[in-house]
Amino acid sequence: MDDTTFLAQRFDAHRGRLRAVAYRVLGSASEAEDAVQEAWLRLRRSDADGIANLGGWLTTVVGRVCLDMLRSRSARREDPLDEFVPEAVTDDDPEHEAVVADSVGIALLVVLEALTPAERLAFVLHDLFGVAFEEIAPIVGRTPAAARQLASRARRRVRTGSPVPDDLSRQREVVDAFMAAARGGDFDALLAVLDPDVVLRVDFGALKPERAVVRGAAAVAGRALAFRSASREGRQVLIDGGLGVLSTEHGVPVSLLGMTVSGGRIVAIDILADPARVRDLDLKELD
Known part of the structure; x- marks a missing residue:
């Protein structure tokens, strides 16, 4: 050697x-x-x-x-x-x-x-x-x-x-409600699960050098509705001990949403919108 x-x-x-x-x-x-x-x-x-x-x-x-x-x-x-x-x-x-x-x-x-x-x-x-x-x-x-x-x-x-995350079962309820409201185009229901000061951060990875930041429940809810798609599905996964949503299109991963849930509301959403990097992650899907 x-x-x-x-x-x-x-x-x-x-x-x-x-x-x-x-x-x-x-x-x-x-x-x-x-x-x-x-x-x-x-x-x-x-x-x-x-x-x-x-x-x-x-x-x-x-x-x-x-x-x-x-x-x-x-x-x-x-x-x-x-x-x-x-x-x-x-x-x-x-x-x-x-x-x-x-x-x-x-x-x-x-x-x-x-x-x-x-x-x-x-x-x-x-x-x-x-x-x-x-x-x-x-x-x-x-x-x-x-x-x-x-x-x-x-x-x-x-x-x-640092917000104290809710227990996992409560996080799942809130994220389920967020996903259902986004799929149904229900703006008021989205506002109900988003903290008034929620921050949405989007990392596009190699696709785009700049990173987007959106603040406030109304703006984040509007962004969620603007980018919803009938061809996309969301599945809950574990990310760093917390909850996230893996977004797929025709079975292919396209983005990953990390959710921080505290006090029964989503206080932060961090999105990795680089399909290549998302596909490389070994995520644990929840039943």
């Missing part, structure tokens, strides 16, 4: 956790893969034999890469329609799935978008992955005490800003 193959095997042993960290920091499966790949490239260029704690070293590298990506993303955001849309993650990596199941999924990712890059990284690394503040400090360029304060501020904002 040559040195590169051996190093790749050592890296693969940490890949699942690195990808989970990057996804929670970035909220994007594709960007998380990019961050992990960059960590691999940096490892290959380093003196791997001199790294005493490879897992910790790789987590630090991924953290720095993610922080740079978050800062770059923030600098690019000038148009309010260029708002980030968290991606659903479903794969066959048991460690990654366990991390996703233990968190609050898309609802948390939406709240994390309101944090500064440094706050977000400190919170995710410490609160979700147990990284010590002494290790976080050099990544964010602060002292351990300052890194602790970053995580503390983020924690307070998450607690006050």
